Amino acid sequence: MLDEVSGHIEDAPLSNALSERYLAYALSTIMSRSLPDARDGLKPVHRRLIYAMHQLKLDPRSGFKKCARVVGDVMGKFHPHGDSSIYEALVRLAQEFSSRFPLIEGQGNFGNIDGDNAAAMRYTESRLTGIAEFLLRGIDENAVDFRPTYDGEESEPVVLPGAFPNLLANGAAGIAVGMATSIPPHNAGEVCAAAVHLVQNPEASTQELLKHLRGPDFPTGGELVEDEATLLAAYESGRGSLRTRARWTKEAQKNGTWVIVVTEIPYQVQKSRLIEQVALLLQEKKLPLLGDIRDESAEHIRLVLEPKARTVDAEMLMASLFRATALETRFALNMNVLDGGRTPRVMGLKALLRCWLDHRHEVLVRRSNHRLEAIARRLEILDGYLVVYLNLDEVIRIIRSEDQPRPVLMKAFSLSETQAEAILNMRLRALRRLEEQEIRGEHKKLSAEQKGLQALLGDAGKRWDKIVTEINEVRETFGAGALGARRTKISAAAPVVEIVAEALVEREAITVILSQKGWIRAQKGHLADDAELKFKEGDRLDCLLRCESTDRITLLATNGRVYTLKASELPRGRGDGQAIRLLIDLANEDGVLRLFLPDANGKYLVASSAGRGFVVPGAELSSERRAGKTILALRPGEEWAACVPAKGDHVAVIGSNRKLLVFPLVEVPEMPKGAGVALQKYKDGSLSDVKVFTLAEGLTWRLGDKTRTEPKLTEWLGVRAQVGRMPPNGFPKSGKFGGEAG
Template identity: 70%
Template structure:
């Protein structure tokens, strides 16, 4: 440390110091760790791995070397980080179920689709593949820039030449600071076809490019089920996602039995965890249509799914599994990459291909200039050979007799310094090769190549034709065969049957119990004796609702809102249950008016305590949100007091003033939502009770343990909104029908 800085303390605000250091960390993470380069599709650790293996001459035709040796070279020369992270990156590049076009060929245990880890690096071996060789093509021909390594003792490439469309072909995933990237793998042949189309038509739209490259191509296959319009928008914006489902088929057995066999699972889904998830859902009875799951996989995936009964449709069974398990997953698209100027940006498909093509154009120009310089040097030497060919004896004499033969050779034969140095550096045994025909043949060939290279550098059209030709060769090499044939197929979004949520619940009879203080729970079967039920101290039974687990209950509240509760989701067991206010959004001032199972086609009479009401269909009481659905509009001071089934032809209403009125049900309108009409007129007080019944059967009410029926109702028959008369003798003093 300089003397003038030693012991110097500088006051800095903590916020400024933290922001400055965190910004440096964020930039380091973004630029040097998490985001791939759009030109070669590699992150720094992957690029250093490939280059280190190239330096070790681990070409596709060479032998394998221990992965520990490769990791050691990468850490020691280029990437000063932990060996585990470097080896993990190497392993992923070698896994054919993780990388669509593996850059490394592994020998040994490199893990499997079940999620098992690879063997330790001291046991495994590796070498580069043909795909990696294509990425490196031209790296020794000044195709890219180099920079010093972290210790300044070596140099490493800033980017690889990238002859293979690695970014789209193998995809990428990474999480930086404040940004992330997620690019699915694609088919290399299709990517090359799209790039060729962009060369021929630089203004090609995304839709035109997708005709050549329709979508992702995952290493594990599967069926892509995504709307074409959604995929087009994702590739245009650089953000979106793709749904991918497992590939399955039905195997028929004897006596009408059948099983579903899954042969391909979604990308990045570990088979062992998938089976564990299905087994867990089976145990929790959340897959009522599935009987059993077996893993019969070898090197080929084979999951056998047995239905609970053969009456189940295979499409419905798979629909329940797709919705509840990882047999259907979504892979996000976020093409956030580092551009050629090292700026992180989210690019569209067209911009990604354009950036890669521009890089290939730059590489072609640099390689052509490098080759042209090499040709010029060789031609200069060959010109010198031609000059001295007929005077070899004189050349030998000058070399033997002169103390400084080079200037003498240059003066005698009019040679350049380079030509004279080349002649002096020749071995005697090479003199026999110095045949004029051979020299002139090589000179002619190099002269033609120089002319072609100069023409190439002078014409942009020729350069793009050369690049298109290279891409066509790449397409033929990697676009077919076992490696290049498309694995993921495209399926119809509606090909799988849509199923109701009830299909995920095992059907059984239950009884829903609601306490006076608003605690709700469910017990299996019917409640034989309500007196045996236990509640919290000071609480008691309010309602018992017999139903099934697949039913949906309607909870009608004093705030006039209807809420929907799924019976199968209610808390079970011998406990106290759960406050109903945690299941739906009710305030402490609101209370439960009614709890029942709405029946399809049934109408219900809803009424406020002020005596206003109307009829509403059961379908209108359904509400999917926790906030419910407003049915009865209330005025200040009003509460929703009733929601009863409208089964009958007449309505009986009685008020707080003990006046009874009976009128036809048809006088009440049917609404979807509203304040309703006046059912009975009151000077003071409000509605005490209401009942819908059949006039021919008479009006019934409970008097103690007895039930009384009154058929002579002529004195109480009237029109809606009248006052009514005092009820018959024997009507309960409570003023209620039950």
């Protein structure tokens, strides 16, 4: 046979070989490494750790053993991977700031919230906690299936019995191939309450369950700032983003001064890195309201934040820190797990609880059947013992006189082979009268237990009542006291403090100067139109905008996009300034149409060079992205040509072909973005200018230093998208209405 296989080469397409091998790797990562099982909430490495420690008899009442011994057993028997990854998993299960309900109790240095690593495994010791005992309860009673280990020498559980709701209580995080999981920790008492409610009300909605399970409960505490609708949507779908913040208090000091004391920080944020981040921002002068930060932590977290001055508002200071630092983070909720059939899928809260409850039901049935079998075996033996006491003399005679007493006993008293063997193995002192009474008492007790178990297995209602009793035991054990008390405060959605930017910058009058070649700068004070300005050789003024240092300036580009510039971040002084293209993503072929401060409550008429346009709300004319936001969709060869306030009831539009058209403003649609509709029709030409005005007041334009108003516009009135007529006498040859643009 070996000769037939040896030297055989089979050709296969590389794409097929790669896809098969990559699929095998992906499945291995998903099933055996990254995703937890919804039934016990454990990944394989955690399950193997707990089972190996169970085999080593490291229960909460025993002594500690070196972690190196535990890691060695896990690696040698169950988990053929590196010892460092196994030890890291063990450490995380023991860290009180990582696990809401630690499954392992550590002795020695297991790291800290500053991010310091645990000591080497040869120095640390560990044992299981009471919570792990609940996860293992029934493991030796055929509660779950076992499978061979990687080398076939041992067997390991496919899943633990899981009397403790570990998946939701401790959460999970992992990255597989093409998918990931991120489940926050929760309060075990609340999880148990929600599970009991689901047992008693199988049709309960997620909203009803959230009355019991209020939201995440992180081991490091903190504050969850999300509204009920956001929480409901996240737990309904299994995906969402939850905002968490540090908890803080304001402490009064001497002479009217005060400090902020942070006592809890968001989950998975390292305290040392948080302090480094704040210190760096202080050094870069990006936190002008904060004076200093001190770490006074000992056993508990205590970060002291000193304001720049006593007049600083505490809420404003914390709002600026929440915006700029890890004192506020977002937890990505992605409840992607292996369900009861070991299929990876994203599950909502109700589905997760149902999966755990169904597993508890299966465990109860299997444990009950296992116990019934054990009772049946014991009752069979006890029945045989009772035969002995009823026929003691004859049994002794047979044993003494017969060479093969077993078959004779079986025939004489209709005994089974098991009963006969048990009788032959009895000790003489077991023939006492007292022993007979004990056997009869045990027989009666086991018979009653057998009857109760048979009734339990025959009635689904009794089984679920039993499960509720077990869940309530977990709730009473781990849902009360210091361990079970809720740590994370659930608050309503925190309002966004819009004035934080103003508070961070000293308010002062400035003038923004933009040159034609795209150089921008700001000078202190409001400059006059005829102020003397210096530019690079061959460059000149394009735009002069008077504003304040706290303003957010809108820039309209000819490419149809809108950008927002913070006035406080513009270069100051009398130099050349900075190229506008270094502040925003603006291509060399695109120019600046306009620089202004839009009225968020107002409306604007925007138009392209092809004469298409629409009305856009002023609130849309801003973008926090460096790449800007598209407002006007342009076709090849077109540019953004106009943006004017939509104050009035009619639109006047004139093209480069010197044709003027006036039509009602209501004919122009309002939209946040788009290509727009035709304002004026051109055969040869393009849009020259557009204006919104009130018809009763007449159309006004500027001619030099004077203005002229045409009250009678009947000749030019029409509907949108017409050609129009030649403008009145005295209309500027430039084809512009002139005057203030915005």
